[in-house]
Amino acid sequence: MADSLIDLQYEIRERYVSRREFIRRATALGLSLPTAVAFLESCGGSQPSTPGRAIKMGALVPLTGFLAVLGPAMKNNAQLAVDDVNGHGGVIGSQIQLLFEDTASDPNTAVQKAKKLINDDKVDLIIGTLSSAERWAVALSATNPAKAIFINPTYYEGGICNRYFFNVGAVPNQQIEPFIPWLMENKKAKTFFLGGSDYAWPHGSFAAVKSAVTKASGQIVGEEYSPLGSTDFSGTLRKMQAAKADVVYPLYAGGDGITFLKQFVSFGLHKTSLAASTALSELIIGALPVQDSTGWVASFEYFMTIDTPENKDFVQRYQAKFGSDAIMDSIGEGMRTCVDLYANGVQKAGSLDKEKVMDGMKAAQFPDPKGTIHIDGTSQCAYLNDYIAVVAPPGTGPAWQRFKIAKTFTEVKPVQTCLDRPPG
Amino acid sequence: MQQALIQALNGLSLAGILILVALGLWFIFGVLGVINLAHGELFMLGAYSVVVVYGLTGSVWLGMLVAPIVIGALGIVIEVSVIKRLYERPFETLLATWALSIIAREGVTLVTGGSFQGVPAPISGTIDLAGAGYPLYRLVLLGFGVAVLVAAGGLLYRTRFGVRARAVIADREIAGTLGINVQLTDSVIFGLGAALAGLAGALMSPLVTIAPSMGLPFVALSFLVVILGGLKSVWGLALGAAIMGGGQALLGFFTSPVIAQILVFAIAVVALRFRPRGLLA
């Protein structure tokens, strides 16, 4: 702390800093959290700071390809977060420059673009990637060998352990460990049927679900995987009917999830089983059968309906900037957390030196629309709140507003097993 | 016994869907000899027609009525402008229709932003079969599939147009010398095939997610159904659909959907090798 104050004074002596800017910086350093929040909210104008070297931040988002539907929210959130930081004069006098690259929803392209950002554009860090394939590929083939900082915003099955890799998305235990006991208690659920797309993330999540269910003396009555792009789930649905599970837990990728849930309703299963999932998000709810989805349950580290002043303000500003029908889910919002993690790491380190910034990120603690963020030193993942939302009956507003937060579990510790290759 | 009955029903409902999708392809491929790789996109556009009409009028049924008309017209336009120039050149038609499919997919993505759409089922509710609910709408679909099949058969075997079409199937050149307007017949048949694809897409729209790439899974499957069934007979189509659909359902129930899909494709490939003219040939 003292070091930073000395640096600050040195800086002031060396370069002209306006009195207002000085006060702003001094209050920024070493404040406790509530005051930090109050400070951030009160900060208005964009007084340009004395320029330091610009921070180059590479962002990998899917703008084309089958994941493209999630791209805009990721891009917008990164942009808004960077604008916020820059609007406050940047961080330690440096403005952040965002460089977006399209992964084309393809891991090969993601790796190429990551290498481009690192080798040609000389970025200070990379944030982003959506699918696990992209994430592992970028980490193992690009950022780890190049010792480049890589911050991931998306929930995934966990496993990437490398000192240059930071993760602010939920790992399965954070979404699932509080979720299962809550379901069993509040929704009288004892039996579970698991249905998912046949690839790593559903397998990984279901492993966590099975362990949580058995630990709580529940029972798994079925587990079935379907190929990606399936259009007919009647076989699986008949098995679910026969099993008469209390909870049906669907984890199908993207559009398949919508197809499954529509057919789930068409078979009348929604009357006898509850749909609960860690894949039911703002981007899907709009396309689901409106009446019949009432009562379904979801668990994520972020919802647009989180009922705190910070989040409400954030959502308002987001929609003011990107349109009143602009929506995001936890993946999009995670990009903001990536930006803020880095900015706070730099702030704490007082320098742009990579090693110091990494130490700074590990020690950082800062406010975010989804709660207070700080990093767990062992896993380099974030402590995250787990929000359990129940879908309310349709109202007059947009579909995302139907997610009513029923329970918040604060600061769930991330637990993951390290792997040096991605899971099969 | 109960389980078997239920599985048979699942298989039949899958077959019903396949019949609808493949019938249009049968007309285009079987009758005209045109490899239409854009068939999945005609299907997709049929589904999107329902979305548009539903958005404008709130009626899904109306959308299902409008879709085949619109897509049929589109089919005629495609035939006249593109396909006509490429008869007797199978590679070129393959490429040209693939190009059209790319244009359709990317065009729709650009216009809609690639977001997922959905429409509600016009008939909801289930019917109690063997102790569990079965979606009424799927049974309706099955009925539709059979009805459309019968209508197609009737068209081919009971109408003058059908006589002309069958003449063109048998031998284009001779049919021309007999005074049949082959050009016109071609256009009408292509339009008919397209309309059927559009109808299939419209009828399927409540069951699946509506997205620009929704047609892709159906292309390979419909080709296999058509070829397995034999290009010369509409009833062979029904058999092919029953085998593919039934096979998928049964295998999926006893093993897993993933293994089922692989096995069904593999079986189709083997069958194709031993019976390239179709199972009923």
Place this chain on the structure above:
Amino acid sequence: MTLAGRHPARLGLGLLGIGILILALVPTFASSYYTSVLGEALAFSIFAISLDLMWGISGVLSFGHAAFFGIGAYAFGLLTQDLSGGSATYIAVIAALVIPGLFGAGLGYFTFFSGVSGPYFAIITLTVALILGQAATSFPHFTGGLNGLYTTGLVFQVPGGEIDLSDVVTLYYVALVLTVLILFGAIGLVRMPFGQALVAAGESETRAASLGYNTALLKTAMLAVSGAIAGLAGALYAPMASFINPDVVGLTLSTNVIIWVALGGRGVLVGGVVGALIIAFLSSYLSGSVGHAWLLTLGVLLLLVVLFRPSGLLGTRAIRRIVGSA
């Protein structure tokens, strides 16, 4: 007098030489990103040559050709997983040639010898690609599933040293050398009696058969060769991409290669190279917000080419004569 004058072959060779020279100079002025993109494009151009051998030369369209490319890539990847030195890389490359080649021979035997050809063959190969794509995704303990197999940090032993397969520039030159070798090798193959017989079969199968050629055997042999070359391209691609996933066997790659050959020029072998280089490069350059508009443009371009210039950019009579396919 045509543009080429009296010595079209010399002009063609001259132009080719200039092209190769420019490609050889690329790493000196391009960023590492574009070098890697072009390197991958070169691997794809070898793949395109393999398709053209079947399609443009022998008249057989394979709609799932990525099956061979992918088998080669996965064979290479799997055999270099527990790498202990350069020797494993040798074996992996040989496997990437032999296994797809055998698969091609098997597929050929399965289809050509029972009279399956034309659109039926296309549909069967389409289905095979789909089956392999699904299998690659669903048996992850074998193939790494959607997360893929990693092929980083590889080294290739040659007498006199090592080739570092993780360096972008090295890989680029390896790719360039291989592309040139295979291009000339393929042209040579076409001009040999074996190739000429296939050209005849491609033009008219009945005529060739009536002359006594066993067209089924010829096509099967060519499919094996084509498969092996595609597999080699896959093995080259593996260290470049530094990991392999089911996309390398799937429908998208299969149809992309058809587009490269169709646009670049069919039946001239070098057309596929040009098509792959130009399109792969442009696809990377134009990705991002213009991504969908670019794909749409590609579709329109393909349609126009098919309607008005079906032989593609370089598929002219003159060039076909030089290569020996006309």
